[in-house]
Amino acid sequence: MAVLGTLKTFQGGHYFGQFEGSPKGKRIQSKPAPKRVIIPLKQGFGEEATAIVKEGDRVKTGQIIGRADAKISTPVHASITGKVVKIEKRPHLFGGQSTIVIIENDGSEEWQMVSTSPSFEKMTPDQVGKILYEAGVTSVGRAGFPTAYKSSPATPDKIRNLVINAVETEPYFEGENQLLYEDFDKFVNGIKILRQALGNIQVHCGLAYNKARVYEELVVRMEFYDWFYLHELRDKYPQGDDEVLIRTLLDQLVPSGGNATEIGCVVVDVQHVVAAYEAVVEGKPFVERVVSVAGSAMKEVGNFKVRLGTPVRDLISTDSPSRVILGSVLRAMVPADLEAPIMKNTPAVIALKEATKEFLPMAGPGFNKDSFTNSFVKVPFIKKKATTSLNGNERPCVNCGYCVDVCPQSLMPIWIAEASVNDMLERAEALDIFACIECALCAYVCPSKIPLLDQIRQGKKAIKK
Ligand code: SF4
Ligand code: SF4
Structure with a gap:
């Protein structure tokens, strides 16, 4: 070594x-198996699997319910024991449609290893x-x-x-x-x-x-x-x-x-x-994962072992208006509804308080907020209060260069974003737009609240088209 x-x-x-x-x-705690799981036949990397069970079938925990060995894919498993009650197409969290298999728990826990x-x-x-x-x-x-x-x-x-x-x-x-x-x-x-x-x-x-x-x-x-x-x-x-x-x-x-x-x-x-x-x-199939349940609006915060396919709704406990995010809070994957399931690549479910009022909204980002600029002193040992607030409206670029300083790929985020929104796609490509890993730091630090990542994504999409 x-x-x-x-x-x-x-x-x-x-x-x-x-x-x-x-x-x-x-400490990690295990969530009891849910009453119902919603399992997309496209999980993580690879193409969608084909259902090999039908409505009415009884399945065991760990039993393969979908596979497509001829395509680049991986088999998909039932994460609870019970009856397949529905197989249908639904919008997938990462875009497009996916076949989902809904299984209702019958209370027994039989495993197929x-x-x-x-x-x-x-x-x-x-x-x-x-x-x-x-x-x-x-x-x-x-x-x-x-x-x-x-x-x-x-x-x-x-x-x-x-x-x-x-x-x-x-x-x-x-x-x-x-x-x-x-x-x-x-x-x-x-x-x-x-x-x-x-x-x-x-x-x-x-x-x-x-x-x-x-x-x-x-x-x-x-x-x-x-x-x-x-x-x-x-x-x-x-x-x-x-x-x-x-x-x-x-x-x-x-x-x-x-x-x-x-x-x-x-x-x-x-x-x-x-x-x-x-x-x-x-011999245990990959049917559960650790999920961080977190955020300023979440009442029961913790790290839990959760069955794949568990609806997000089952994990959330909030008493204030909130925005639910699956995965990265910076890259913000907001599910269309709370029936969205936990998948192999869902490490966190986050609920942030929905901010309705701003104190001096045009004064720009302040400390103690989910925002950062070099112009504000960071206060050590004080936890930030993350909300969905933008801390002010979008303003013109002030050429501060913070977005360039934080970019881990050494790109010029503001130039790429400007090229993207102005349809200068060749320039965006020349600025290496596809080297952007969509970490969202440029948008996070921008004191003018310019949605740089959204604009860069828009440019990538246009070029791919
Ligand atoms: S989102 Fe892209 S351009 Fe912005 S900081 Fe991250 S890598 Fe750089
Ligand atoms: S961080 Fe915002 S204001 Fe500063 S240079 Fe980048 S885009 Fe302009």
Whole structure:
């Protein structure tokens, strides 16, 4: 094992500190299986699976209900035991339509496990890959996990580096940080399992510097593995994004608009490493994940193990008007309704207070708000109160350059945004618009409240058309 670099980081980015309603440090609790689950047959990376059950069928927890082995995809599983009551098309959270399977819980908990053996060390890469695929663990990340089973456009022989993201820096995403402490054994063995599926490759783990206990344990447990590299990183947002993580750890660039497999890397996060262990050693399909339930409007804040397909409504407890966000609060994925289900790539459900009145709305962003500029002194130890407030209306650009300073991709966000809204698409391309990883920091820091990310997304869409 090699320990590389001391407190590596990247140019730009932002340290968020603590927000009110964060579940930081809360132990993971299991939510009881819900009465009903809504399972989209498109989960995480890959194409939509085809339903192999029909309305009226009884299914067990962990039973495969959809698969499309001929396409790049991963099987989808029932996450509770009960009756399939509906199969229909619905709008998918990430755009377009998806077939969903609704299952009603019959109160019994019968599991259908994946056929496996606890001594994973004796398995071939193909055997490990097959279990990961059958257990639904391969539809992870931006390009899936490569196996011999069409789970990714890449194949295992093209991969040289497995990159572990153990440096979660998104505000409120505390579940995976907590998993590192509570499921450390599974995490360590999960790393070995994923490497075994990919063959003789190097593993680079980026770990936030403030996790001293995990760091020390990893040094002891991985000491004799010369393929394992441990990197201590600063917890600056968006360190965990594929492009930023790979650049910091390996000094390699992911092609603009591309993905990590194109340069021989696979990036996985802590939840997926743990799910790999549970699949291969315990035979447990990927039917539940840790979810941070958080936000200034949430009454019951915490980190919970939640069955996939659980409607967001079941996790929310608020007593004030609020906006519900699935996943990143900065990139703001607002579900159309609260029937939206938890999926393999939903690390958090956040409810922010809906701000109705502003104090001096034109005075610009102030401290103690979910907003930041260099013109306001940050007050240490005071938790920010995140609301949906914009803290004032959009105003003309004042050329302060803050958006340029924070951009982790060293882009010129205001120039790209201006080119996008003025239909100067060639200029936007020349400014490398597709290198934008949509971290939203430029819009977050802008004192003029210009919706830079929305404008950049608009430009990308127009160019793709
Ligand atoms: S959203 Fe794009 S342009 Fe804005 S800071 Fe992030 S990477 Fe840079
Ligand atoms: S942060 Fe806002 S005001 Fe400042 S240069 Fe960028 S777009 Fe202009």
